[in-house]
Amino acid sequence: MKNFEPKKDLYPHLIAVFVFLIVTVVFYSPVFFENKELPQHDILQWKGSAQELAAHREQTGEEGLWTNSMFGGMPGYLVNVEFSGELTKNIQRLLSLYLPHPTGIILVAFISCYIMLLSFGVRSWIAIAGALAFGLTSFNIISIGAGHNAKVSAVAYMPLVLAGVHAAFTNRKFLGFILTALGLALQLRVNHLQITYYLLLMVLVYGLFELIQSIKAKTLPEFAKTVSVLVAAVLIAVGANFGKLWTTIEYGTYTMRGKSELTVDGVDAKSGLEKDYAFQYSNGIFEPLVMFIPNFFGGTSQQNLGKNSNLEQALKKQGANRQQIQQQVQAAPAYWGDQPLTAPYYAGAIVVFLFVLSLLVLDRKYTMWLWVLVLVSIVLSWGKNFESFNYLVFDYLPGYNKFRSVTFVIIIAVFSMILSGFVGLEKVLSSTWDKTLQKKFMIAIGIVGGFALLAAVLAGMGSYRGAIDERLASYPAWFLDALRADRASLLRVDAFRSLFFVLAAAAVIWFFAKNKLSKPLAYTLIIALVLIDMFGVDKRYLNGDNFVAATRSDFIASDADKRILKDTDPNYRVLNLMNPFNDAETSYFHKSVGGYHGAKMRRYQDLIEASISPEIAGVIENLQAGEFDFKDAEVLNMLNTKYLKAGETANAVIPNPAANGNAWFVRDVVEVNNTDDELMAMASIDSKLEAVVNVEEFVLGELGYDSTAQVNLTSYAPNKLTYQSNSDQSGLVVFSEIYYPKGWSATIDGQASEILRANYVLRALKVPSGSHEIVFEFRPQSYYTGNTVTWIFNVILVLSCVAYVVVSVRRQ
Structure with a gap:
């Protein structure tokens, strides 16, 4: 039994959390000290789409589940639906120390990465530096600025899952079980399946290399035992999000990511997104170099070139006034890569240096999986710029064609470089500083520093012409020449910047190894250098100018x-x-x-x-x-x-006085036999008198028509609509409500009635003659049963965590 030593076992972790908290508060200082908020485009859009469901929840205390606020109507699962059984919501708030959203996201990323690095044997002080690099990677900061909170939250929990997987494979199965179950449950809760898919790829690659090592060592029974522990953890994590996953998967088959019912040249379409849409944002072949030199391709699509830029000087020569100069210089199209819009995902100059160093000092059999992930991630991020590989992956890798913006996959490379780099740094700091290690150290400096120096020296030799320049064809030559000169300057300055941080970090490591620096000072300098490196680039994309005074409402009725x-x-x-x-x-x-x-x-x-x-x-x-x-x-x-x-x-x-209203009886039915004809017929019908029905799917029977018949909406809620019909003849009623085959039920005077699909997207009912009450109600089993299962597994997860804490305390 090991005695508990606070100074060794507790204080470093408390200091780490304190550092993470301070960095978070400083980074978001306008929120905490100036009563400001960060306006996020996608979050603003989400608030608009979620308002109907939020108002319904506030007024009734129940979930609406369906919203009519967008696209005529759609399930609300991916808009604003809460599951009452999600106890993990409280754990999520605890990990973020109850900081306001989205400020707590990078704090969670810090803590999660810190735990992972500890799991891989990195000392706590170096793990702090690695965690700061991960949380402050510009991938996270740029995404938060755009309002991609769910994406960054999913990224934040990736290290926690890898920590659990690694712990399980290094004879800490109970800890591995808890970290994997908890980390994956929290990640699945934020419901960004694209990042979860990338996490799955990482775990599979790690597991494959563990399998290879197990076969070589003839320890397959132990490998199987570990896998079974991890499978149990995954089942609990999935169970804790069962309702959310069930509803998402169920709805997904009917969305743009599901299989189209239309044919293409007479052939059934494949499921998933169209290639052009999925690969619209693809890195150029050399674009991943922005992970090392952020302005290698000019930075962002609208970048502030600063004072005394070439463009500013050129505008002054042309007699432009101060306002014109300011407008052009502060939002210049500095980016000259292959994408229509972008911002650089910077991993950190120090991180890249440490990664290259790790390739030289770490045992390949334990780190080759990380090298493979970096390479595969970069190749996948090329998208349409490397069609021979990426189109093959898109067509045949299960599930991959459900996602777009393949540039997001670069987070795997950033993650892997941070993990490998700081594990490598731990190895360097723990090893005897012999000639072999010194040689490898100098080679790493030569490779990384030499590239930065070469990029700076040769910066003036590029053309600096990019895809965005097509939109600048009407601009005069002097404007374009000045802009391209500024692009070269941005590259040169950032290349020297990266060189500085590489040499500074290398100097700290060198003097520490030569006993010229004490441990506390060396650790402090490494943390400070990483923080300054990442902080400096992040503030280009998210600074005080991005925050605005907090308001009570983002929406004011015009x-x-x-x-x-x-x-x-x-x-x-x-x-x-x-x-x-x-x-x-x-x-x-x-x-x-x-x-x-x-x-x-x-x-x-x-x-x-x-x-x-x-x-x-x-x-x-x-x-x-x-x-x-x-x-x-x-x-x-x-x-x-x-x-x-x-x-x-x-x-x-x-x-529009010609609008059909909420529901109407139709005189004629245009019968079609397939989906293609169903859509084609919509171009030529009189929608007030005719309805298109696919008779291969729905049986109509005898129908009449009363020109004086009426159907009126008498009660409305997102998930329940009540109508009153009056007609002298039975007939087909078309409702201006979107047809969805899962969860909706219809009754006529309390008797169940089959919901038909008419006019490609609308609901229809066969209604008998006379006066009747018609009720549509949305009660999907995937939500109600899923919510119960979610609650059960959340309880199991929480009890497992409590059990681990109790056992750990008793051992101490």
């Missing part, structure tokens, strides 16, 4: 919104003519035809491309010609688009 909101009809849709399919702000106040979300229903996207977008173009053309007749906009009318917004003033609201 005069146009106020005019529309005077309508007392409980359910109608609004079309914002200004970029409707990248806008969720409209959704805050209204039920929108458009929206902003990465997982639209595929059928709705089909309809956008085939009918809605052409109709919008036609409507705009008519409005410009002074015509306000919308009778030909059949799809917009069937979606009950009662108002159009052409601006934010009251007179920018355009009523």
